[in-house]
Amino acid sequence: MLVYGQEILNKANKEGYGVGAFNFVNFEMLNAIFVAANKADSPIFVQASEGAIKYMGIDIAVDMVQTISKRYPHIPVALHLDHGTSFESCKKAVEAGFTSVMIDASHHPFEENLEETIKVVKMAHERGVGVEAELGRLMGIEDNISVSEKDAVLVNPKEAEQFVRESKVDYLAPAIGTSHGAFKFKGEPKLDFERLNKVKELTRIPLVLHGASAIPDYVRESFTQSGGDIGSSKGVPFSFLQEAVKGGINKVNTDTDLRIAFIAEVRKIANNDKTQFDLRKFFAPAMEAMSKVIVERMEILGSANKV
Template sequence: MLVNGNEILQKAHKEFYGVGAFNFVNFEMLQAIFAAANEANSPVIVQASEGAIKYMGIDMVVGMVQVMAKRYGHIPVALHLDHGTTFESCKKAIEAGFTSVMIDASHHPFEENLAMTKEVVDFAHSKGVSVEAELGRLMGVEDNISVDEKDAVLVNPKEAEIFVKETQVDFLAPAIGTSHGAFKFKGEPKLDFERLQEVKKMTNIPLVLHGASAIPDYVRNAFLATGGDLKGSKGVPFEFLQEAIKGGINKVNTDTDLRIAFMAEVRRIANDDPTQFDLRKFFAPAMESMKKVIVERMHILGSANKI
């Protein structure tokens, strides 16, 4: 059933677990996400970025999710706009049927971010839709980065308290050292868990971890074995994800892992049988590979069997 994102995350917030928020760009990804949630008996958040909406069409995005939500009627699912860049983008998503939106004004000065977020919150709440915002900038944090450099890019807990109080945003993505994509860290992964705990204490709302793909060894190895190149990428280790949940994270965004797992299987089939051109022969196994990653992630985050 399609629900407000806050309905899913408030439960996770109160019961101290994380919910996976999985991006999709086509039917196959969406089917894998729902099948995984069904197998794990887990609530789920499905996300579409502005780029994904442009690729599929907003009516198709909403329509597919509504059909899948009806098919798997026992699964609480929220349809979330990932990284909405403007009020107009968020408004369009809300009017189309999204049940949750993110306004990402984190690249603007604090006061401008606050004002833009409040405008979206006021409109979204009038329509029964939840809102996510972001503070700080996502970039990998290395061991040799100075305190001043960290403070310049990572979330300021005191600002987070003011931001949440004035905007009434439903959940917040605090920058604590992750980054988007496969190439997150040059050195060893490092997240600022103390800063995270302080933000949770100051805000007492569900928090979000962006850039949270883990790139497990079996996913990486499958991709590399088929001729792929990940340029020595490092994801966020599972133990870091679990530590982040202990520190207050309740929504964990995942995209890169799904793409790599899917494409590794497509590559394998193409390499094994160059004569194959039946798309179903590629996509059915690729969906299963992706589903395996999602089910595993739901158990790691603690959302399995929470329906």
């Protein structure tokens, strides 16, 4: 069942669990997400970036979600624009049928970010659509980073309080030390949970963790054994994800783990049977591997059996 994003996250915020937000770029990824949600009995966010929308076509992306959601009418699902870069991009997504959008103006100064977010919130709320915004910059925290350097890139809790109050945004992504991709930390993983707790205390709204892929050992090994190379990549440990949820995170973005798990299976088939060219033989096990990762994530975040 396709619902507005705030319906899913307000419930998660009230009951204290996290909901996985999983990126997709094609039918196979989207189908794997829904299969996992059905198996875990979990609400979901399915999200597409501007690049994914350009690849699929916005009409195709919306149609696929609407169609597959009818197959699982008991599963609450929000279709989310991930990292919308402009008012125009968010407006286009809302008009196309997205039920949640993110305006990412975090690279701008605070006042400009606030101004752009207010515009998007006004537009989206007229159609009932939930809005996410971001404060701070995504980057791994190094052990030797100074307090002033942390304050320069991570979210300022007092600014978050002002931002939420004035923008009326529905959910906020506060930068607390994660980053996108497979290489999140150069040293030991480190997140600023104290800062997160303060943001939650001051805002009380659902919070979002970006760059939250964990790169579990079994996913890494599968990728490596198939001939892949992700070097010294480091994801966010499961214990950190659970601590983040305890600190007020209610939406947890995951993309890299899905890609790695999917490609590992495709590469295995290609390596094991060089005569194979039936796409179904490649994609069926890839979808199954991805669904396994997603179900595990739902259980860790606490969204399993929350439908």
